[in-house]
Amino acid sequence: MSHSAAAQLEAIFLENFLKYFKNAEARRRWSITRDVPWEKVNPASSDLTADIVQFFSAVEMFLPDYTGKMMELIRRSRGRAWFHANWGYEESKHSLVLEDWLLRSGKRTEEQLRDFENSLQGAEWELPFDHPRQMMIYTMVQELATGLNYTNLRRRAEQEGDGALAGLLRWVAADESAHYNFFRKGVKAYLALQPEETTADLKFVFEHFSMPARALIPGWEERSREIDAAGIYGPRMYFQKVRLPILEDLGLTRQQLKRAGAGDDVADAIADRAEQKAEDARRAVVCRTHSVPPFPEALGPSGRRRLHPKL
Ligand SMILES: [Fe+2]
Numbered sequence: 354m355s356h357s358a359a360a361q362l363e364a365i366f367l368e369n370f371l372k373y374f375k376n377a378e379a380r381r382r383w384s385i386t387r388d389v390p391w392e393k394v395n396p397a398s399s400d401l402t403a404d405i406v407q408f409f410s411a412v413e414m415f416l417p418d419y420t421g422k423m424m425e426l427i428r429r430s431r432g433r434a435w436f437h438a439n440w441g442y443e444e445s446k447h448s449l450v451l452e453d454w455l456l457r458s459g460k461r462t463e464e465q466l467r468d469f470e471n472s473l474q475g476a477e478w479e480l481p482f483d484h485p486r487q488m489m490i491y492t493m494v495q496e497l498a499t500g501l502n503y504t505n506l507r508r509r510a511e512q513e514g515d516g517a518l519a520g521l522l523r524w525v526a527a528d529e530s531a532h533y534n535f536f537r538k539g540v541k542a543y544l545a546l547q548p549e550e551t552t553a554d555l556k557f558v559f560e561h562f563s564m565p566a567r568a569l570i571p572g573w574e575e576r577s578r579e580i581d582a583a584g585i586y587g588p589r590m591y592f593q594k595v596r597l598p599i600l601e602d603l604g605l606t607r608q609q610l611k612r613a614g615a616g617d618d619v620a621d622a623i624a625d626r627a628e629q630k631a632e633d634a635r636r637a638v639v640c641r642t643h644s645v646p647p648f649p650e651a652l653g654p655s656g657r658r659r660l661h662p663k664l
């Protein structure tokens with residue numbers, strides 16, 4: 354990496370982190386005890402909802418690995434490292450608040466929670482990619498997917514009349530969406546400064562993407578099938594609501610989309626839409642900057658414009 358590209362990337366990451374932090378402090382901080390309407394918890398929520406909550410809490414339980422191992426990889430970047438410390442704090446609340454709901458709804462006892470935690474112990478999550486740029490892409494994809502999981506679970510909680518679960522999931526999903534936004538801006542910076550490498554990495558990461566801790570949580574496959582059947586998250590949703598929107602959002606050219614592994618049909622559809630949008634925007638500017646007569650000009654019988662219409 355050229356020195357100047359590295360320095361520019363670092364400056365962008367730091368600026369992005371400072372904006373992220375300022376915004377989080379001003380508008381997104383929340384408290385498990387104060388900001389969740391616990392009085393609206395519904396002990397009659399379905400058992401499947403409780404199983405899914407426990408499953409999501411298990412994914413969040415590998416926090417020491419997510420924070421520690423990632424930090425080693427990016428510690429030279431002030432923007433990314435400071436972001437990661439803040440990210441770790443926010444993620445730590447996610448497993449706590451999900452566990453709180455399991456207890457307060459009466460769906461699990463303390464003992465059951467500890468047994469479940471013990472069943473996860475000993476397993477360690479490993480970095481799925483070993484380059485900081487690839488991890489930026491991976492976390493972008495993973496955060497959008499995680500946010501989608503929580504948003505869909507919130508809808509289910511609303512249907513089941515659990516205001517506490519719906520309320521806490523709103524906070525959690527807002528965190529995940531802010532995380533996604535930080536990573537996507539980072540990927541866009543990489544794309545601007547290292548387009549070739551980043552496009553190749555997009556292909557590589559998409560080809561090898563799987564949700565974190567997949568191999569570490571007992572019963573993952575079975576639980577994933579239930580989550581898919583409940584309309585919360587599955588391979589189709591990943592393709593439609595994660596992978597496609599990301600490819601569309603990154604502003605890649607037709608060639609870049611193909612190099613990023615989008616597949617010819619998908620690449621052409623996205624590129625055509627982007628070109629149409631650009632054309633529409635260009636026309637809108639032309640209309641704004643050139644005065645357009647409010648009515649069609651009067652035409653003479655021959656179809657020619659009358660310069661001096663008869664009074
Ligand atoms: Fe989270």
Ligand SMILES: [Fe+2]
Nearest residue numbers: 496528529532
């Ligand atoms: Fe997150």
